[in-house]
Amino acid sequence: MKASHLKIEDLHVAIDGKEILKGVNLEIKGGEIHAVMGPNGTGKSTLASALMGHPTYEVTSGSVTLDGEDVLEMEVNERAQAGMFLAMQYPSEISGVTNSDFLRSAINSRREEGDEISLMKFIRQLDAQMGLLEMPGEMAHRYLNEGFSGGEKKRNEILQMTMLKPAIAILDEIDSGLDIDALKVVAKGVNEMRSPEFGCLIITHYQRLLNYIEPDFIHIMMGGKIVMSGGKELAHRLEAEGYDWVKKELGIEEVEIETKA
Ligand SMILES: Nc1ncnc2c1ncn2[C@@H]1O[C@H](COP(=O)(O)OP(=O)(O)OP(=O)(O)O)[C@@H](O)[C@H]1O
Numbered sequence: 615m616k617a618s619h620l621k622i623e624d625l626h627v628a629i630d631g632k633e634i635l636k637g638v639n640l641e642i643k644g645g646e647i648h649a650v651m652g653p654n655g656t657g658k659s660t661l662a663s664a665l666m667g668h669p670t671y672e673v674t675s676g677s678v679t680l681d682g683e684d685v686l687e688m689e690v691n692e693r694a695q696a697g698m699f700l701a702m703q704y705p706s707e708i709s710g711v712t713n714s715d716f717l718r719s720a721i722n723s724r725r726e727e728g729d730e731i732s733l734m735k736f737i738r739q740l741d742a743q744m745g746l747l748e749m750p751g752e753m754a755h756r757y758l759n760e761g762f763s764g765g766e767k768k769r770n771e772i773l774q775m776t777m778l779k780p781a782i783a784i785l786d787e788i789d790s791g792l793d794i795d796a797l798k799v800v801a802k803g804v805n806e807m808r809s810p811e812f813g814c815l816i817i818t819h820y821q822r823l824l825n826y827i828e829p830d831f832i833h834i835m836m837g838g839k840i841v842m843s844g845g846k847e848l849a850h851r852l853e854a855e856g857y858d859w860v861k862k863e864l865g866i867e868e869v870e871i872e873t874k875a
């Protein structure tokens with residue numbers, strides 16, 4: 615069975631020697647959907663990038679394991695092979711590589727040599743998933759994200775997720791820039807993935823997405839730490855009241871929020 619138990623313990627991450635994450639603890643098990651919310655610049659995307667092994671983000675201490683395997687020891691491609699997936703807040707455009715070629719090689723890179731997916735099977739799956747996500751077929755043949763609208767890029771990230779079937783998906787602001795219909799489509803893609811072999815971390819600013827994807831847990835990140843965890847009622851309270859009450863509740867006058875000096 616595929617791995618799907620991600621455990622993050624006391625994770626500290628620095629960028630250019632400056633500490634951004636200051637001890638993050640989070641456990642995501644198969645079947646669970648977690649949402650992380652928090653003010654701008656508190657380290658949510660930093661957490662996502664560090665988990666995927668982006669070289670800019672230096673893990674200074676702590677541990678991350680996927681079904682007991684040390685993720686921090688793995689190269690970026692090994693993390694993907696182990697079943698980790700990141701939908702980026704700002705997906706990159708790759709000219710000269712079609713969406714379809716990209717997806718096929720991504721799928722094959724997770725399979726043994728000699729066990730590559732057949733072209734027929736790939737096309738069948740791609741057609742089915744693009745249908746589910748209500749994407750026009752021609753998008754398969756366009757260069758990856760090139761000239762895609764903001765919402766099309768987000769939908770395309772979800773297409774990658776549904777095709778790659780990761781064990782753990784981290785979705786960084788997958789809802790930003792989506793129109794209402796696209797929001798529902800993206801949610802449908804995530805909900806289709808729900809299974810005991812799939813765990814999901816959704817980073818979002820708005821409760822709205824969580825109307826369509828029901829999270830099991832919500833975590834609030836402030837100043838590079840998860841300062842509060844609870845159920846979906848937390849998202850409703852944040853939407854209504856912002857973040858000030860969190861500080862009051864925790865008895866913190868000022869949470870140090872890192873901004874570029
Ligand atoms: N590559 C980088 N180089 C320099 N500073 C960075 C880099 N990535 C992140 N930072 C800094 O780290 C801090 C946390 O950024 P991060 O992108 O993780 O925030 P975030 O919580 O995702 O915010 P948002 O809600 O705006 O997306 C910010 O102060 C940011 O400027």
Ligand SMILES: [Mg+2]
Binds near residue numbers: 658659660703786
């Ligand atoms: Mg971010």
